[in-house]
Amino acid sequence: MSSILDREAERNPRPRQRGWLVCLAGLVLAANALADEPVGITARQPWLDVKHDGRTVRIEREQDNFNQIAPDFAMTSRPCPPYCIQPMQLAPGIETIGELEVLDYLKRASGGDGSVLLIDSRDPEWLQRSGIIPGAMHLPWTRLHPRHADADAIADVLTLQFGASRSGVLWNFEHAKTLVFYCNGPWCGQSPTNIKQLLALGYPADKLKWYRGGMQVWKSLGLTTVAWGKAAAGK
Secondary structure (H helix, E strand, C coil), X not given: CHHHHHHHHHHCCHHHHHHHHHHHHHHHHHHHHHXXXXXXXXXXXXXXXXXXXXXXXXXXXXXCCCCCCCHHHCCCCCCCCCCCCCCCCCCCCCEEEXXXXXXXXXXXXXXXXXXXXXXXXXXXXXXXXXXXXXXXXXXXHHHHCCCCCCHHHHHHHHHHHCCCEEECCEEECCCCCEEEEECCCCCCCHHHHHXXXXXXXXXXXXXXXXXXXXXXXXXXXXXXXXXXXXXXHCC
């Protein structure tokens, strides 16, 4: 019986073709339906409004269900060194956090909590290409590194921006801010370098947080970024 049906199908292929067309049409309809599905941050939180450069920016996920990660963050095999995989915990006491925790810190900062600061540690050219997380400040990793900045310049950052104080050679971090650092992602060493330098100066580990996923994971989740530098000035 099967051989008879096979010969019939060879003589009359249209039913089989129609079957494939029906399947293809179904896939197209399903894809179109999926493209209209909302994309929240969580099931209960569709977005978060934060303050950035004196204006309100809405952080939300890209609503196009077929959106893909930008080419800058699609590469999987950057040379190591320097682009080596970072550990999950940089040092004892350093908390590694994810996107929802970053959003919680941003919510606190935008609500007037001056004890919290989100810091983008990347070199400027990275920000020009990929933007910055809304609510973050840019402080290149070199600003805290003794090979690239003198002791007085580093001290100015600690006192004027981080809220630390100093008496002679001794630092007091009692009223220093909680700092949340990020850079390009799990393969980026810029924010880990900042955190290790601050630990060496005596900055309390419980006041240093690390968003290990960085821009790599932020972008892969379709979360909002804003233009920086020349790109922002051109808008």
